[in-house]
Amino acid sequence: MSLLERLGRGHLxxxxxxxxxxxxxxxxxxxxxxxxxxRFEEFDRWVLGIGDExxxxxxxxxxIERMAAQQAQITRRLEAMEHPARVLAFPKAARAVIxxxxxxxxxxxxxxxxxxxxxVGLGQVLDIHRTVERTARVSAxxxxxAVTTAARANAAVTSAVLTSEDxxxxxxxxxxxxxxxxxxLPLEDMTPHARDLVxxxx
Amino acid sequence: xxxxxxxxxxxxEADAIAARTVKTLQAxxxxxxxxxxxxxxxxxxxxxxxxxxxxxLRETADADEAVQDAFVKAYSHLFTFREELPFDVWFxxxxxxxxxxxxxxxxxxxxxxxPMGRVxxxxxxxxxxxxxxxxxxxSAGASPEAALLSRERRQxxxxxxARLPERQRAVFVLSHVEGCTSxxxxxxxxxxxxxxxxxxxxAIRKLRTLLASDRAAVPxxxxxxxxxxxx
Numbered sequence: 001m002s003l004l005e006r007l008g009r010g011h012l013x014x015x016x017x018x019x020x021x022x023x024x025x026x027x028x029x030x031x032x033x034x035x036x037x038x039r040f041e042e043f044d045r046w047v048l049g050i051g052d053e054x055x056x057x058x059x060x061x062x063x064i065e066r067m068a069a070q071q072a073q074i075t076r077r078l079e080a081m082e083h084p085a086r087v088l089a090f091p092k093a094a095r096a097v098i099x100x101x102x103x104x105x106x107x108x109x110x111x112x113x114x115x116x117x118x119x120v121g122l123g124q125v126l127d128i129h130r131t132v133e134r135t136a137r138v139s140a141x142x143x144x145x146a147v148t149t150a151a152r153a154n155a156a157v158t159s160a161v162l163t164s165e166d167x168x169x170x171x172x173x174x175x176x177x178x179x180x181x182x183x184x185l186p187l188e189d190m191t192p193h194a195r196d197l198v199x200x201x202x
Numbered sequence: 203x204x205x206x207x208x209x210x211x212x213x214x215e216a217d218a219i220a221a222r223t224v225k226t227l228q229a230x231x232x233x234x235x236x237x238x239x240x241x242x243x244x245x246x247x248x249x250x251x252x253x254x255x256x257x258x259l260r261e262t263a264d265a266d267e268a269v270q271d272a273f274v275k276a277y278s279h280l281f282t283f284r285e286e287l288p289f290d291v292w293f294x295x296x297x298x299x300x301x302x303x304x305x306x307x308x309x310x311x312x313x314x315x316x317p318m319g320r321v322x323x324x325x326x327x328x329x330x331x332x333x334x335x336x337x338x339x340x341s342a343g344a345s346p347e348a349a350l351l352s353r354e355r356r357q358x359x360x361x362x363x364a365r366l367p368e369r370q371r372a373v374f375v376l377s378h379v380e381g382c383t384s385x386x387x388x389x390x391x392x393x394x395x396x397x398x399x400x401x402x403x404x405a406i407r408k409l410r411t412l413l414a415s416d417r418a419a420v421p422x423x424x425x426x427x428x429x430x431x432x433x
Contacts, residue, residue: 014407018403018407022402022403046410047406051378051381053355054363054378055379056356058253058379059249059253061256061262062253062256067248067249070269070270071245078237081274
């Protein structure tokens with residue numbers, strides 16, 4: 001029966017059936033119309049059928065064996081509640097040798113740090129001292145050279161003697177000659193010097 | 203009907219006595235006896251509890267755990283049980299709250315994880331349903347074809363039920379699967395009695411629509427399948 005036909009004849013809709021079913025009420029049309037009464041009976045069977053199907057579905061998911069296992073599990077859990085699980089202490093971690101004496105460790109740390117600082121400081125002081133000495137040693141010949149050069153220049157001017165470049169080179173060579181260690185002396189002797197050339201030309 | 207209600211009253215009286223006894227034994231420190239007495243209550247309500255949990259959670263293992271939790275909680279909080287309220291109502295409320303908590307937790311979990319087996323239109327518990335199918339077919343007295351049709355029908359109903367809003371589903375399950383009255387459903391869910399009836403009405407209407415559309419969709423799907431085969 002189509003919806004239009006149903007409406008035209010004033011038959012009850014599924015919505016009305018659901019309302020009647022829920023409230024367990026009556027309807028005057030239901031008493032009068034055999035078609036609607038039959039449809040309502042079919043609707044009633046359908047609703048009850050759904051409940052039955054759902055019950056069967058749930059019961060199939062929980063067979064008797066499963067129910068027995070569930071009950072046993074519940075009993076076990078209830079028993080366990082009365083004997084709460086004993087908490088086992090976690091095994092103690094192995095301790096470092098001096099971990100028990102924190103003040104000792106602290107002293108060792110402080111002494112090591114102090115030693116380190118003292119070492120670094122002393123190193124710096126010694127280094128500065130050495131640098132000063134070296135500077136002093138290098139600057140002494142340079143000042144001597146300056147004094148000598150000035151004296152000679154004065155003398156040259158006063159005596160009006162020609163100052164040759166050879167003399168200057170010779171002096172410079174003599175003063176700028178590096179201090180050579182004893183091991184290098186033979187090589188030093190073998191090396192020709194400007195002063196030798198000057199002497200030879202004279 | 204009067205026979206049923208008389209049986210229900212007798213069962214409730216027995217529950218009340220058992221609960222009272224367990225409470226007394228717990229207070230006296232006779233825990234073994236209390237457990238033994240409580241096992242009677244478990245046996246009486248276990249099946250019903252499993253059905254309710256199953257319809258809420260749609261997963262056997264989850265429902266199993268929810269039932270266990272509810273019984274354990276009921277035992278440990280039995281001192282809060284007021285005897286003017288039926289035990290089954292008090293216990294079912296614990297169970298439903300537990301199921302709702304599990305649903306919330308599952309929803310949170312599923313926000314991050316998508317189960318492998320979940321596909322559109324498939325039942326939620328497809329794996330266990332498939333596993334159970336062979337057992338059911340083997341054990342059922344009906345022919346395999348009838349069993350398969352019946353199983354499909356149940357799956358359709360379960361899928362339609364799963365599509366109902368939470369409250370409508372709860373009201374429908376409690377009143378139609380467990381046969382609770384509107385007043386009992388009201389006590390169990392905390393809803394007003396008239397609200398319970400409204401939810402029930404809407405649930406029936408929606409189920410009717412959903413299942414009618416499923417019936418209409420089946421021939422269409424079959425036709426599509428045939429076309430695919432022939433082409």
